[in-house]
Amino acid sequence: MVDFDGDSVVAGASRNRLFWANRSPVPIATTISRQYGHLATSALALTAQRLLHLGAIPVLLGGGHSLTYWMLLEAIRFYGKLNVLHFDAHHDAYRDANITHYSFMHRLSASHEFGYRAVGTRYELDAAQINEHPPIPGAPWYVTLDVDYFDTTLVKSVIAPVPLEAGRADLNTFTKELDLLTAPIIGFDVVEWISQRATSVECDLVLTALSALKQRAESSCV
Ligand SMILES: [Mn+2]
Structure with missing residues (x-):
């Protein structure tokens, strides 16, 4: 668990430490506090x-x-061939000199080979x-889940919500x-969410999504 937004000084999508500690269906082995600052990524x-x-x-x-950049970097190094399933309203692949929440996918794809599928992307696709x-x-x-993947009618406790123009994201x-995945899930994350802003319904939705990931990952490792 990393209570750090990873790329800014001002608190962003972080401060979920108590929520995850109290409610996470996934056991928390390590807590990396935002006091680590940029050392959080190395940790x-x-x-x-x-x-x-x-x-x-x-x-x-x-x-x-x-933060997903560092997870993916290690997973690609370890497995050699890896697929990434990216749930997000944004593509997170803007060109930027730094590894940020809006550029990390570009930075990673510029230097590494991996299979990729994005779901829910709906903002500035031209860029x-x-x-x-x-x-x-x-x-x-x-699998990486940016909570702003979900439609804004369901989840408002994210930094950059983008309403859906058509279809559903629930x-x-x-x-x-x-369910469409035919190979094991070897790692996953839930990011870009501010539990302190969330209603109990939103909290339950995020926890249900996390449980689904856990269940799917566990079933595929048997
Ligand atoms: Mn994102």
Whole structure:
């Protein structure tokens, strides 16, 4: 669990420490406080590396989306071939010199090969800097859930909500995507959410999504 937005000085999508500690269905092995500042990313990468080598499934409870970069970096290094399933209203692939919550996907795709599928992306698609990387058949999946994937009628406790113009983005569409995966889930994260702003209904939705990820990852490792 990383209580740090990962790329800004002003508190962003963080401060979820108590919520995750009290409610997470996933056991919390390590807590990386936002007091680590930018060392949080190194601590996260080392933790992910250690868990992968132990044969465990690394789970990041964020925190901001730039943190996913470090999880993916370690997972790609460990598995060689990896698919990424990215739930998000934004593509997070703007061109930027720094690894931020809006650029990390571009930075990663510029330097690493991986299969990729984005779901729910609906904001400034023309500016996306990630090339189409079709999923790699048989390669395991890492799933990243930016909570702003969900429609704004369901979740308002995110930093940059984007209403849907058509279609749906709810728990049903989320779990349907997970059901489509035919290879194991080897790691996942839930990021870009501010539990302190959330209603109890929103909290329950996020926890249900997290439980679905946990269940799917556990079933695929048997
Ligand atoms: Mn994002």
